[in-house]
Amino acid sequence: MRASEDQLRIWMIGGLDGDADAHTALLRALVPMLRSFFGRRLRGANDDVEDLVQETLMAIHSRRATYDRDRPFVAWAYAVARYKMIDHFRRSRQTQTIDGLEDILIAEGFEDACSARIDIDRLLGGISAKQAKAIRDTKVEGLSIAEAAQSQGLSETDIKVSVHRGLKALAARMRGAD
Amino acid sequence: MQTDDLIRALAGDIAPVSRSVVERRVLLGIMSGSVITMGWIAFILGFRPDLGQAMHGFSFWMKWAYTGSLGLCAVMATLHLSRPEAGRAEWLWLLVIPIGLLAAVSVGELVRTPPHDWLSLWLGQSWKRCAIYVLLSALPIFVGLLWAFRKLAPTLLRLAGASAGLASGACAATLYGLHCPEASATFVLTWYSLGIGLAALLGACVGPRFMRW
Numbered sequence: 432m433r434a435s436e437d438q439l440r441i442w443m444i445g446g447l448d449g450d451a452d453a454h455t456a457l458l459r460a461l462v463p464m465l466r467s468f469f470g471r472r473l474r475g476a477n478d479d480v481e482d483l484v485q486e487t488l489m490a491i492h493s494r495r496a497t498y499d500r501d502r503p504f505v506a507w508a509y510a511v512a513r514y515k516m517i518d519h520f521r522r523s524r525q526t527q528t529i530d531g532l533e534d535i536l537i538a539e540g541f542e543d544a545c546s547a548r549i550d551i552d553r554l555l556g557g558i559s560a561k562q563a564k565a566i567r568d569t570k571v572e573g574l575s576i577a578e579a580a581q582s583q584g585l586s587e588t589d590i591k592v593s594v595h596r597g598l599k600a601l602a603a604r605m606r607g608a609d
Numbered sequence: 610m611q612t613d614d615l616i617r618a619l620a621g622d623i624a625p626v627s628r629s630v631v632e633r634r635v636l637l638g639i640m641s642g643s644v645i646t647m648g649w650i651a652f653i654l655g656f657r658p659d660l661g662q663a664m665h666g667f668s669f670w671m672k673w674a675y676t677g678s679l680g681l682c683a684v685m686a687t688l689h690l691s692r693p694e695a696g697r698a699e700w701l702w703l704l705v706i707p708i709g710l711l712a713a714v715s716v717g718e719l720v721r722t723p724p725h726d727w728l729s730l731w732l733g734q735s736w737k738r739c740a741i742y743v744l745l746s747a748l749p750i751f752v753g754l755l756w757a758f759r760k761l762a763p764t765l766l767r768l769a770g771a772s773a774g775l776a777s778g779a780c781a782a783t784l785y786g787l788h789c790p791e792a793s794a795t796f797v798l799t800w801y802s803l804g805i806g807l808a809a810l811l812g813a814c815v816g817p818r819f820m821r822w
Contacts (some may be wrong), residue, residue, distance in 0.1 A: 449625035458616040485615050490703070490822065492619040494762040496630045497692045514764040536686060557728035 433572075434460040436541060440504040447495060458488055461508065465564025468512055468539060472529075477575055479519065487515045505541050506532060513531050562597030565590050623754055634757045642753030646746045646781055650788050654714055654742070657790040669713065670790035673783060676799060679805060680708040680779035681788045685694075687754070687776050690769040691761040698768055701775075708802070714794040733791040736800050743804025744811070746781035747774070749766015751812060758820050778808025 434442075439460060445453025465487050468478045490511050498507050510532055520527045532540065551571060555563040566578035569590065576594075580587045650656070662667045686700040695820035722730055733739075754773040782801045791797065 446623060447626045451623045454623050455620040458619060461653065462612055462616075462755055465793060481612065485612055488612070488615060488619065492622075494693070494760070494822070496634075496760065497628045497762040499692065501695070506694050507692070510764060511762065514762070515763075532694060566819045602660055607651070 436503060439508070443495070443498060443504050444500055447498070447500070452467050454492075458492070461488065463572040463574070464508075465512055466541070467571075468509070468535075469516065470573045473519075483512075483515055483519055487512045490515060505539075506536060509535050509539065513549045518546060527548065549554065554601060554604070558597050558600045562600065565593035566597045566601075569594055631691055631761060632688060634760060635684065635691065635754065638753035638755075638757030639682070639684070639776070641756075642750030642777065643773075643784065644782060645749035646773075646784050649749075650784055651747065654788045656787050659790065660787060663790070667788065669793075671711070671743060671794060672786045672797050672801070675707050675711050676779050676782040676786065676801060676805070678813055679704060680776060680783060682707075683711075683772055683776035685778050687769065688773045690763050690765060690772050691758065693762040693764045695765060696761070698772065701772070704787075708798075711798050715798050718794050730793045731795050731799060733793060733796040733800075735789060735791060736796070739785075739789065739791070739796075739800035740804035743778060743782045743785050743801060744807045746785050747808040747811075749779040750777035750780050751808065753777075757820050759822075763816075763820050764821060766817040766820045767813050769820055770817075771813035773816070774812020775805060775809035777812070778805035781808065794813055804821070 442453045442457035442460070445447065446457055446603060461570045462484060466480060470477075473479050473483070488550060491508060498504065507513045513529065513532060517529055543548070551567075555567060558566075562605060564583065565579060568574045568582065574582070576590050577585050580590045583590070585593075657663060682700050682703045686698055689699045691693050718730065719727060751774055752775055756768070758773070782805055785801075785804075791800075
């Protein structure tokens with residue numbers, strides 16, 4: 432389950448006040464958000480994605496003084512992530528158009544995250560728990576097949592089959608719902 | 610390194626961060642640079658001989674009001690640009706107020722002066738060195754700001770560099786006013802502004818190189 436703006440902000444402020452547990456919770460919650468953020472924008476370059484996730488976590492940690500407690504946290508965090516991505520493209524001498532911060536916040540679902548979340552939960556509630564978990568890990572949280580397999584203690588083939596069958600079941604349900 | 614290990618390492622190094630740390634760091638950078646600039650002006654260039662007397666006159670405070678308000682706007686803009694989510698420059702448009710006011714004083718001055726004296730009003734005694742001295746005075750302050758930015762998170766590097774250059778130029782010009790005896794608004798509007806503008810240009814050139822993080 433992805434953390435909300437309010438939750439992330441509370442953790443961030445806790446970290447700024449020196450609470451290591453809050454800071455750990457914040458960084459852990461950011462990992463899937465950053466993986467899916469970079470994953471969608473750097474298709475197929477998984478090593479780069481993980482490097483960028485780590486670089487962004489380090490930047491969020493080392494530059495946390497530049498977060499103003501009275502302003503939205505998610506916008507600040509994605510601004511750091513966006514900067515790290517621009518820096519990555521500059522270093523690898525790629526030209527790439529990069530969305531502005533506001534477009535990123537909309538694309539990452541921080542405009543109406545709640546309603547979309549409920550839709551996903553309702554849809555995934557209709558298929559088997561194993562398939563739902565596989566889909567949630569790989570398609571929503573942005574884990575790779577290998578990571579999802581490792582975290583659930585299953586084989587990669589297992590995850591692939593679960594995702595495939597789950598998506599098929601979802602498609603069938605959506606057709607039925609029309 | 611695994612991401613989990615990284616998180617554990619980062620969470621082990623968590624000193625509390627006070628609210629105004631960005632402001633204090635930028636201020637510290639400006640102050641440390643200003644000490645060096647002040648030393649240069651005091652011991653190498655020398656204060657203007659009539660400093661005590663000049664501080665009772667209009668033109669001295671006019672110069673300080675001009676460079677001081679430019680500096681204030683630029684410092685506010687620099688603080689804003691030191692945070693990653695800044696999408697554009699704020700505060701800088703306020704610069705039109707001091708520039709406009711000084712231009713008005715300058716026009717009044719020109720109206721009261723016969724045209725054959727305009728050139729001396731404009732060039733004064735020191736037009737050849739004024740801008741370059743302002744730029745040189747700005748360097749230590751600009752370095753101080755670059756130091757401050759090593760812990761900050763600008764994302765518009767060129768703009769942040771220009772803004773930091775402008776701030777250092779305006780602060781330097783304020784200190785340079787302790788040395789420079791020129792009194793005309795037309796002179797200040799041209800040559801001080803040129804020096805401050807050069808400092809901003811320098812900042813825009815080197816910002817992307819030195820403010821990366």
